[in-house]
Amino acid sequence: MTATHYIDGGRVASQGTETIAVIDPSDGQRFGEIARGNAADVDAAVRAARKAMGENFDGPWGAMTALERGRLLAKLGAAVMQHHEELAQLEARDTGKALRVARNDATALARYFEYYAGACDKLHGDTLPYERGYTVLTVRMPHGVTGHIIPWNYPMQIAGRSVGASLAAGNACVVKPAEDASLSLLRLAEIATEVGFPAGALNVVTGYGREAGAALCAHRGIDHISFTGSTITGRSVGLAAAERHCPVTLELGGKSPQLVFADADLDAAVPVLLNAIIQNAGQTCSAGSRVLVEQSVYEEVVKRLSECFSAVRSGPPADDLDMGPLINEKQFRQVRDMVATAEANGVKVAARGTVSSNASANGYYQEAVLFRDVPADSELAQREVFGPVLAVMPFADEAEAIRLANGTDFGLVAGVWTRDGGRQLRVANKLHCGQVFINNYGAAGGVELPFGGVKSSGFGREKGFEALLGFTTLKTIAIKHG
Numbered sequence: 155m156t157a158t159h160y161i162d163g164g165r166v167a168s169q170g171t172e173t174i175a176v177i178d179p180s181d182g183q184r185f186g187e188i189a190r191g192n193a194a195d196v197d198a199a200v201r202a203a204r205k206a207m208g209e210n211f212d213g214p215w216g217a218m219t220a221l222e223r224g225r226l227l228a229k230l231g232a233a234v235m236q237h238h239e240e241l242a243q244l245e246a247r248d249t250g251k252a253l254r255v256a257r258n259d260a261t262a263l264a265r266y267f268e269y270y271a272g273a274c275d276k277l278h279g280d281t282l283p284y285e286r287g288y289t290v291l292t293v294r295m296p297h298g299v300t301g302h303i304i305p306w307n308y309p310m311q312i313a314g315r316s317v318g319a320s321l322a323a324g325n326a327c328v329v330k331p332a333e334d335a336s337l338s339l340l341r342l343a344e345i346a347t348e349v350g351f352p353a354g355a356l357n358v359v360t361g362y363g364r365e366a367g368a369a370l371c372a373h374r375g376i377d378h379i380s381f382t383g384s385t386i387t388g389r390s391v392g393l394a395a396a397e398r399h400c401p402v403t404l405e406l407g408g409k410s411p412q413l414v415f416a417d418a419d420l421d422a423a424v425p426v427l428l429n430a431i432i433q434n435a436g437q438t439c440s441a442g443s444r445v446l447v448e449q450s451v452y453e454e455v456v457k458r459l460s461e462c463f464s465a466v467r468s469g470p471p472a473d474d475l476d477m478g479p480l481i482n483e484k485q486f487r488q489v490r491d492m493v494a495t496a497e498a499n500g501v502k503v504a505a506r507g508t509v510s511s512n513a514s515a516n517g518y519y520q521e522a523v524l525f526r527d528v529p530a531d532s533e534l535a536q537r538e539v540f541g542p543v544l545a546v547m548p549f550a551d552e553a554e555a556i557r558l559a560n561g562t563d564f565g566l567v568a569g570v571w572t573r574d575g576g577r578q579l580r581v582a583n584k585l586h587c588g589q590v591f592i593n594n595y596g597a598a599g600g601v602e603l604p605f606g607g608v609k610s611s612g613f614g615r616e617k618g619f620e621a622l623l624g625f626t627t628l629k630t631i632a633i634k635h636g
């Protein structure tokens with residue numbers, strides 16, 4: 155593995171000489187290195203993307219018709235499926251995620267390209283009624299060159315959703331993957347060239363956020379930034395974008411609640427409540443990390459969840475158990491410290507999972523932990539743990555359930571479990587968040603479903619047709635013809 159970026163249709167050595175070690179989270183061992191990109195590397199990638207777009211969108215990528223872009227995206231989706239196992243294995247090694255999850259991510263990556271391939275030539279403006287003697291129309295234009303800052307938890311899914319939509323809308327892209335998970339996206343850029351994407355349409359610069367990431371946000375050649383990551387970094391990305399009036403989409407995680415009412419189908423709910431927090435070892439922005447349960451079924455739900463949590467096993471990605479290790483030592487410490495603090499503060503552990511005996515002692519394995527009776531104002535109920543740690547708490551009635559659900563700084567996703575149709579919609583309408591799932595959660599990924607948050611969970615929408623609109627700018631053309 156050579157430490158290179160992917161710029162202008164090929165692997166390119168970094169302009170600096172430094173590299174970043176690639177660590178296998180399952181044993182803490184170094185197994186490669188990536189380039190530590192700097193502002194000069196970012197500049198080279200932005201120039202390549204601008205060249206692909208052309209000054210007046212007349213470059214090799216900028217001049218393509220929607221039909222041509224759609225056909226290329228369809229080819230990319232098919233090629234990702236051909237390289238499916240290779241990409242999944244690479245991702246599992248790089249991030250530690252269970253192989254099953256990495257395979258699902260590769261499928262989702264292909265699905266985003268398929269979805270947006272079909273959407274390219276359905277994206278259009280409008281004609282507007284106006285004064286006599288005029289015809290007014292709107293045209294959806296690409297921004298130009300878009301920057302994509304990707305976290306480590308779902309590199310393929312998150313890059314797929316934002317790069318897929320951006321390319322479909324006609325932009326050229328510069329991607330800055332997370333320093334802990336860059337391998338699959340470097341490979342993706344190569345595959346894009348193999349299927350015929352013009353040089354510069356999709357570039358990848360690896361490196362640290364404070365260096366390559368910050369340089370991308372500050373670059374005047376970037377016309378839109380899509381960021382997924384922590385609330386704190388999202389704020390600095392937003393500020394950097396504001397400095398030069400650059401539009402930005404921020405997807406910043408959450409503390410998503412699932413509300414379980416007494417009339418819920420518990421047989422259906424409990425496995426979904428479990429999966430919503432242990433999937434990808436809890437390192438999911440939309441993880442259902444708080445479960446609020448109506449008092450009369452509270453003990454029953456805690457009992458059933460405890461049985462499930464006790465059976466959850468973590469182990470090496472290749473063993474494909476319920477969970478793999480966490481991404482890195484920093485994340486491992488964060489989760490361990492939050493669990494220890496909660497216990498020290500007297501929050502009760504209802505159940506714990508186990509780590510398999512063949513897991514390396516140097517890997518970042520965190521067992522699943524179920525906390526009960528979690529105080530609504532505690533750290534565990536308010537802060538994103540980003541690990542397999544679930545906070546369960548009771549509520550007395552619908553009003554209290556809504557108050558607790560809305561009682562954090564976040565607002566990304568919520569789940570509502572009830573058979574009462576009136577309550578389903580009444581509660582969904584009162585929840586402050588970007589997605590509500592009723593009697594399900596996560597809807598199997600939902601490539602088609604607009605996704606994003608309110609409050610500290612960010613703004614703007616990824617996924618679905620809505621994301622496509624966000625990667626365009628609307629131009630109004632008024633024609634006076636008498």
Ligand code: TXE
Pocket residue numbers: 303304305306307330331332333361362363364366367368369371382383384385387388390391405406407408438439485488538539540
């Ligand atoms: O995130 P960062 P980190 C949460 C989770 C986790 C915490 C910290 O709680 O424990 O964030 O993780 C790039 N300018 N989430 O430190 O810093 C960085 O290189 C431009 C939630 O990994 O947000 C990486 O590519 N870019 C989350 C990306 O930002 C910068 C997913 C995310 O890193 C930058 C991941 C800068 N100044 C973590 N600084 C979710 N919402 O899914 C860093 N980056």
